[in-house]
Amino acid sequence: MTTPQDEQRKPVRVFLVDDHALFRAGVRAELAAHGKDVEVVGEAGSVGEAVAGIAHHHPDVVLLDVHMPDGGGAEVLRRVRPANPSVVFLALSVSDAAEDVIAVIRGGARGYVTKTISSQELATSVRRVAEGDAVFSPRLAGFVLDAFSERPGAAPIADPELDLLTPREREVLRLLARGYAYKEIASELFISVKTVETHVSSVLRKTQLSNRYELSRWATDRRLV
Amino acid sequence: MAVGTRACDHFGVSSQLAEEETVTPEVHADRRLRRSGSHKIVAGVAGGLADHLGVPVVWVRGAFAVLTVIGFVGPLSYVLLWVFAAQAPPDERTDEVSAKERQQGIAMLAIAGGLFLVLSMLNGAFAGWIIVPVVVGIGGAALVWREADEAQRRKWRDDARTGVSGFVIGDGRQARIRVAAGVLLVCVGVTLFLFGRISPALVPSVLIAVLATLVGAAVITVPWWLRLVRDLDDERRARIRDQEREEIAAHLHDSVLQTLALIQKQAESPREVVKLARSQERQLRTWLYGPTGYGRGRAAAEGGGEPETVVSGGTLHEAIAVACGEVEDTFDVKVSQVVVGDCPMDVKLTALVQAAREAIVNSAKHSGVGEVSVYAEIEPDTVTVFVRDRGKGFDPEQVPTHRHGLADSIRGRMDRHGGKVRLRTSPGEGTEVQLEMPRKKEAKA
Numbered sequence: 176m177t178t179p180q181d182e183q184r185k186p187v188r189v190f191l192v193d194d195h196a197l198f199r200a201g202v203r204a205e206l207a208a209h210g211k212d213v214e215v216v217g218e219a220g221s222v223g224e225a226v227a228g229i230a231h232h233h234p235d236v237v238l239l240d241v242h243m244p245d246g247g248g249a250e251v252l253r254r255v256r257p258a259n260p261s262v263v264f265l266a267l268s269v270s271d272a273a274e275d276v277i278a279v280i281r282g283g284a285r286g287y288v289t290k291t292i293s294s295q296e297l298a299t300s301v302r303r304v305a306e307g308d309a310v311f312s313p314r315l316a317g318f319v320l321d322a323f324s325e326r327p328g329a330a331p332i333a334d335p336e337l338d339l340l341t342p343r344e345r346e347v348l349r350l351l352a353r354g355y356a357y358k359e360i361a362s363e364l365f366i367s368v369k370t371v372e373t374h375v376s377s378v379l380r381k382t383q384l385s386n387r388y389e390l391s392r393w394a395t396d397r398r399l400v
Numbered sequence: 401m402a403v404g405t406r407a408c409d410h411f412g413v414s415s416q417l418a419e420e421e422t423v424t425p426e427v428h429a430d431r432r433l434r435r436s437g438s439h440k441i442v443a444g445v446a447g448g449l450a451d452h453l454g455v456p457v458v459w460v461r462g463a464f465a466v467l468t469v470i471g472f473v474g475p476l477s478y479v480l481l482w483v484f485a486a487q488a489p490p491d492e493r494t495d496e497v498s499a500k501e502r503q504q505g506i507a508m509l510a511i512a513g514g515l516f517l518v519l520s521m522l523n524g525a526f527a528g529w530i531i532v533p534v535v536v537g538i539g540g541a542a543l544v545w546r547e548a549d550e551a552q553r554r555k556w557r558d559d560a561r562t563g564v565s566g567f568v569i570g571d572g573r574q575a576r577i578r579v580a581a582g583v584l585l586v587c588v589g590v591t592l593f594l595f596g597r598i599s600p601a602l603v604p605s606v607l608i609a610v611l612a613t614l615v616g617a618a619v620i621t622v623p624w625w626l627r628l629v630r631d632l633d634d635e636r637r638a639r640i641r642d643q644e645r646e647e648i649a650a651h652l653h654d655s656v657l658q659t660l661a662l663i664q665k666q667a668e669s670p671r672e673v674v675k676l677a678r679s680q681e682r683q684l685r686t687w688l689y690g691p692t693g694y695g696r697g698r699a700a701a702e703g704g705g706e707p708e709t710v711v712s713g714g715t716l717h718e719a720i721a722v723a724c725g726e727v728e729d730t731f732d733v734k735v736s737q738v739v740v741g742d743c744p745m746d747v748k749l750t751a752l753v754q755a756a757r758e759a760i761v762n763s764a765k766h767s768g769v770g771e772v773s774v775y776a777e778i779e780p781d782t783v784t785v786f787v788r789d790r791g792k793g794f795d796p797e798q799v800p801t802h803r804h805g806l807a808d809s810i811r812g813r814m815d816r817h818g819g820k821v822r823l824r825t826s827p828g829e830g831t832e833v834q835l836e837m838p839r840k841k842e843a844k845a
Contacts, residue, residue: 272689291734313773317738320777324741352738353786353832354773 186211187305190234191218192225192251193267194243198290202238202267205294206301213298225251229262235305239284241268241275252282265304267297273318277390281383286310308372309379316351319382322389337385340378347374433481434488435549441505442542443549445481448488461505465512472516475538487549537589543582547575655683675732682725716749716783717742720776723757727772731764734771741778743839751817752783752837758809759787759833767791767831781839788832793825810835 189206191199199218206213217232219225222245229237229251237255239248246253248266255262264284268275269291276287285304288297289312300310311319323340332338340348343364350360357375361368382390436447446464450457468474517531594606659680666672717739724735743749756774763772767789775786806823810833814821819837 270689271685313736313738313775317740317775320740324779349775349777352740352777353775354736354788 186214187236187301188214188216188232188234189301190216190225190229190232190237192220192228192237192243192248193218193240194220195240196220198240202297206298208294209298213301222246222250222254226254229255229259233259234262236301237262237264238267238301239264239279241266241270241279248279248284249282252279252284256283263304263307265300265310267292271314273321276315276318277322277382280315280379281390283383285379286312287315288312289314307376309375311348311351311375311378313352313354316348319378320345320348320352322382322387323385333386337381338387340381344374344378344381347371348378351375433485435482435485436488441502441509442478443482443546444487445478445485446505448485449481457501458504461508465508468512469515469519474512482545533589533592535589536592537586540582540585540587540589543585544579545582547579547582550575651687655680655687671732675729678734679725679729682721682728686721714745715742716745716753716776716778719745719749719753720756720774720785723753724760724774727757727760727764731761733764733769735760735764735774736771737774737776739776739778743778743783746840748817748819748837748840749783751813752785752819752835755810755813755819755821755835756785756787756833758806758813759835762806762833763787763789763791763831766794769830778839783837783839785835785837786832787835788830790830793827793829793831795827796823796825 191202193199193202199220203215203218206215216234217228219228222243225237225239237251239251241248243251248264248268252264256264264279264282266276266279266284266287267290268279268287269289270276271289280287285307286300286309288300288310292300292312303310323338323345346364347360350363355363357368357371360371364371433452434448435444436451440447446460447457450460453460464474464478466474467477513535520531594603659676663673663676666676720737720739724737727733728735745753756776760772760774769789769791771789773786773788775788777784811821813819814835814837817837819835822834822836823831824834825831
């Protein structure tokens with residue numbers, strides 16, 4: 176794991192995966208404006224190209240589209256992650272469907288942002304996942320809150336460690352969903368930004384590993400397609 | 401039935417003198433002989449024929465009656481027309497037959513039948529005994545056939561969801577009883593006929609022979625039946641697929657293509673382009689991923705376990721999405737919304753959404769930034785909505801007294817319905833309005 180100081184000198188190496196060439200060009204141009212933080216080392220337009228390209232370039236972060244022919248982002252994750260555990264994935268998609276978002280998160284992505292994100296925010300998000308943190312868009316935070324909510328008639332909790340959010344995590348997620356930045360959350364809850372990051376990472380872990388019915392249903396729904 | 405209707409095409413020539421009625425031009429264009437739904441006593445054949453030829457129904461019934469007396473031709477032709485003419489679609493006219501007309505028709509039928517009986521007995525064409533089984537059998541067949549018509553109409557009504565089984569026999573207890581009664585009558589008729597014709601000693605062996613023949617025929621035609629059922633199913637599936645494809649194409653055309661054309665026209669004005677693109681994106685998103693959206697149809701059908709998310713007559717999620725969309729379009733800002741949970745709308749929640757909308761409008765108008773975040777969380781007891789912008793904020797003490805937006809539209813509305821409003825703002829810090837509305841514990845369902 177590299178320290179932030181090292182990262183200051185070396186830009187984060189990013190690989191783009193999206194089946195729309197136009198969109199890849201757009202992201203490339205946007206990230207070029209943040210050249211000292213982020214460097215695009217390659218791109219791919221299909222699952223096969225992505226698998227080969229990632230193996231070849233060994234990027235720090237893969238910006239991954241959710242919807243692609245031949246299985247989409249989830250398929251890329253399944254094929255790349257076992258061989259390249261150090262590569263970090265950030266999902267970038269226009270989709271607002273819970274099953275899409277949850278499927279890539281459970282596939283191993285460290286975060287999810289929508290394509291309408293500003294280039295500044297995108298660069299920040301890339302850096303954040305590269306440093307090992309999670310990135311939750313307000314919408315993803317909403318989905319996760321939804322999935323972990325206590326509803327009458329919800330499935331019984333099998334593993335409280337994974338299937339329940341702590342009150343603090345819930346508060347953090349709520350603020351994320353309300354559009355607060357990490358720094359704002361920290362000052363709102365009188366905790367440090369580092370603690371906020373810890374909470375978000377913990378939520379990410381639970382989202383990936385929990386067997387809560389809603390989460391596994393969303394994930395399988397998409398995989399079957 | 402397609403063959404049947406085509407076979408009737410030659411009836412469609414001399415029909416221009418059809419009565420002037422409130423019939424749509426489409427129907428005029430397609431003047432095939434169709435069994436009438438409105439002048440219907442047995443199967444609507446006479447009514448349909450009358451409509452088709454442009455003569456009063458009574459004449460046609462009279463003609464059938466006369467033909468009945470002459471060697472039973474009337475019922476035979478009636479049955480043939482019943483088989484070969486399709487039913488009129490239900491949308492044409494569905495008013496019931498008047499009691500008088502019905503009595504008149506039945507009287508004609510009875511007189512004709514009686515006359516035929518008397519005549520045939522007089523000239524000895526038929527032995528008297530044969531009449532009972534024939535009448536019983538015909539009555540039974542008519543009952544079953546009527547039920548098939550009924551099933552078809554029901555299918556039209558119920559939007560063709562039932563598939564093959566519903567196509568053959570309609571659902572419902574009464575329908576099944578009627579069909580069973582009809583079948584029974586036919587059997588009784590056949591049996592009576594057999595008993596009248598042959599010596600009682602032969603009856604068992606004849607019955608066995610008949611049964612064996614029936615079973616044999618059934619076994620031989622099994623593949624054909626199976627294929628028929630499968631073809632019907634395939635055809636139905638193909639039709640559904642086609643419909644779906646058409647729906648997608650139509651949607652893309654109506655929305656996306658139109659918007660793209662508009663964008664090209666407005667290319668000079670970035671504001672307009674952004675507005676168009678944003679509103680189109682929202683529509684498409686709702687269509688694809690919304691709670692009632694296209695992409696959700698399957699998931700919703702499988703989910704089933706959460707009655708709360710069943711969308712009927714509008715939910716809070718939808719209402720908030722609509723409110724956000726309206727403000728986006730009107731004030732040219734981006735309103736990003738996150739909604740956790742969902743519940744059906746009621747009076748209180750309507751007030752809540754209106755208050756939230758007012759708060760979004762305030763942010764859009766006064767914050768000076770292009771984005772407003774809306775977060776709504778539906779919990780069992782309360783619904784909370786946060787409307788937040790990162791704009792310039794304001795000092796609540798300094799708000800001029802003539803500005804009523806916050807006081808009346810938001811605070812007043814929430815107070816009236818038992819809700820709470822909290823405001824967090826200061827100059828330079830952005831604004832956040834927190835709205836909280838208790839949910840009433842209703843158990844309407």
